[in-house]
Amino acid sequence: MKLTLKIWRQKDEHSKGKFESYQLDEVSPNSSFLEMLDQLNERLINDKKEPVVFDHDCREGICGTCSLYINGQPHGPDRGVTTCQLHMRRFKDGDTIHIEPWRAKSFPVIKDLMVDRSAFDRIMSAGGFISVNTSGNTQDANNIPINKEDADKAFDAAACIGCGACVAACKNASAMLFVSAKVSQFALLPQGQPESKQRALNMVRQHDKEGFGNCSNTGACEAECPKEISLENIARLNREYIGASLTTDA
Amino acid sequence: MSLSGLFLISFLLVHLGVNITMIWSKDLFNAASHFMETNWIIQSMQWILAIGFIVHIVYGIILTIQNRRARGVQYAVKKGGSAPLSSRTMIHSGILILLFILLHLRDFLVPMKLGLVDDNYELVAAKFSNPVFVIIYIVAFILLGLHLSHGFQSAFQSSGAAHSKYTPIIKGLGKAYFLLMSLGFTAIAVVMYFRSLT
Numbered sequence: 306m307k308l309t310l311k312i313w314r315q316k317d318e319h320s321k322g323k324f325e326s327y328q329l330d331e332v333s334p335n336s337s338f339l340e341m342l343d344q345l346n347e348r349l350i351n352d353k354k355e356p357v358v359f360d361h362d363c364r365e366g367i368c369g370t371c372s373l374y375i376n377g378q379p380h381g382p383d384r385g386v387t388t389c390q391l392h393m394r395r396f397k398d399g400d401t402i403h404i405e406p407w408r409a410k411s412f413p414v415i416k417d418l419m420v421d422r423s424a425f426d427r428i429m430s431a432g433g434f435i436s437v438n439t440s441g442n443t444q445d446a447n448n449i450p451i452n453k454e455d456a457d458k459a460f461d462a463a464a465c466i467g468c469g470a471c472v473a474a475c476k477n478a479s480a481m482l483f484v485s486a487k488v489s490q491f492a493l494l495p496q497g498q499p500e501s502k503q504r505a506l507n508m509v510r511q512h513d514k515e516g517f518g519n520c521s522n523t524g525a526c527e528a529e530c531p532k533e534i535s536l537e538n539i540a541r542l543n544r545e546y547i548g549a550s551l552t553t554d555a
Numbered sequence: 556m557s558l559s560g561l562f563l564i565s566f567l568l569v570h571l572g573v574n575i576t577m578i579w580s581k582d583l584f585n586a587a588s589h590f591m592e593t594n595w596i597i598q599s600m601q602w603i604l605a606i607g608f609i610v611h612i613v614y615g616i617i618l619t620i621q622n623r624r625a626r627g628v629q630y631a632v633k634k635g636g637s638a639p640l641s642s643r644t645m646i647h648s649g650i651l652i653l654l655f656i657l658l659h660l661r662d663f664l665v666p667m668k669l670g671l672v673d674d675n676y677e678l679v680a681a682k683f684s685n686p687v688f689v690i691i692y693i694v695a696f697i698l699l700g701l702h703l704s705h706g707f708q709s710a711f712q713s714s715g716a717a718h719s720k721y722t723p724i725i726k727g728l729g730k731a732y733f734l735l736m737s738l739g740f741t742a743i744a745v746v747m748y749f750r751s752l753t
């Protein structure tokens with residue numbers, strides 16, 4: 306198939322970027338979106354031009370590294386998949402495809418389509434963990450009975466791969482879906498209880514400090530999340546946060 | 556935001572309850588509005604209501620400014636369908652409702668407070684004999700419906716209430732509530748207009 310690509314090119318964080326047009330003539334409908342970009346990059350390299358920088362790693366929808374805002378949607382037109390799982394047969398011969406980086410003040414562009422998502426790492430360091438003694442007498446997690454419904458919900462929340470599509474999709478560039486998934490996976494399990502209050506407070510505080518917007522419950526994140534993380538998690542986060550604000554000293 | 560929103564929601568319910576009486580009986584409405592004007596609990600609630608509005612509006616504007624800043628560079632191509640229109644236009648419907656409220660206070664509250672009106676029903680009847688006035692009011696009620704169609708369930712989500720059993724009920728109640736408000740106030744305006752023709 307023949308495609309016209311309009312790709313955002315930007316030298317570094319502080320330069321002004323712009324769209325560049327590229328023509329691709331022989332794209333296989335069976336190739337993935339990233340393979341199509343590889344094809345473009347090989348040509349650019351052969352022509353001694355700068356290849357387009359974009360993030361990717363596992364290419365099987367589990368690591369959360371790939372991104373791309375494709376024709377106005379994070380991870381492109383399909384629901385519940387990442388860009389690496391998107392296939393070119395989803396597009397039509399002769400299509401023009403706009404490719405932009407995630408746009409959020411808290412995700413500055415590093416180069417072209419690659420953005421700096423370390424804000425998510427800092428939110429995780431603020432509370433997205435449980436503290437366990439690894440002194441050799443660690444308890445087997447399976448020894449603690451947990452009801453099936455909670456275990457399933459915790460597992461669903463834990464499916465978040467930290468890709469940032471929720472931020473990219475949200476009109477407020479809010480990362481509440483991400484934070485809520487990370488808080489929920491612990492809030493639902495006994496292992497998460499000792500640190501639950503501090504976790505909710507600290508992660509939300511770090512979220513706000515990073516400059517992400519406020520959640521206004523539009524639901525764009527849930528619709529665009531490749532792991533279909535539910536808005537129910539945001540309500541749980543709000544519950545945890547309000548409860549913790551009212552009952553802790555700090 | 557959610558507390559002030561829920562507070563305004565309960566206010567609107569009372570407001571509609573009082574006003575709807577004028578459809579049936581002039582005396583009933585005048586008695587109800589006389590009660591509202593003289594009861595000390597209602598009168599002190601007025602101040603809390605004013606504060607509720609101010610908190611809601613100021614907070615809504617601050618949040619909107621923060622949220623716009625959080626994006627930075629805008630997308631060139633955006634496919635907006637993943638969130639409902641009502642949720643994306645809260646600030647717009649909100650500001651238009653605010654303009655309407657100012658107009659509404661000028662028309663009714665100010666003359667009533669200044670003691671210029673002996674018969675509240677007659678004041679309403681006179682105002683609603685003007686079709687332009689009626690249309691402005693109906694447009695405002697539609698905007699209010701838009702604001703509430705997102706706002707009602709959003710306020711519950713913000714306060715942490717979500718549950719696979721109860722969320723559908725809340726969403727259903729939200730629909731019933733915004734339709735009741737929009738249609739209820741519109742019905743009053745329309746009835747009063749046609750009554751003025753006879």
Ligand code: HEM
Binds near residue numbers: 567650
């Ligand atoms: C009778 C009048 C009003 C009622 C009943 C009402 C109700 C609500 C409710 C229930 C919410 C949702 C709160 C939440 O999600 O937590 C909301 C949000 C909002 N309201 Fe109002 N409102 C009214 C008037 C106004 C006015 C006059 C403005 C003027 C600026 C306004 C601006 C907003 C904004 C910007 C939001 C969205 C906040 C966000 O995105 O989180 N509202 N409103």
Ligand code: SF4
Binds near residue numbers: 472486533534
């Ligand atoms: S919540 Fe969904 S969209 Fe957001 S980071 Fe996690 S997987 Fe990505």
Ligand code: FES
Binds near residue numbers: 361369
């Ligand atoms: S590259 Fe790992 S999820 Fe797409």
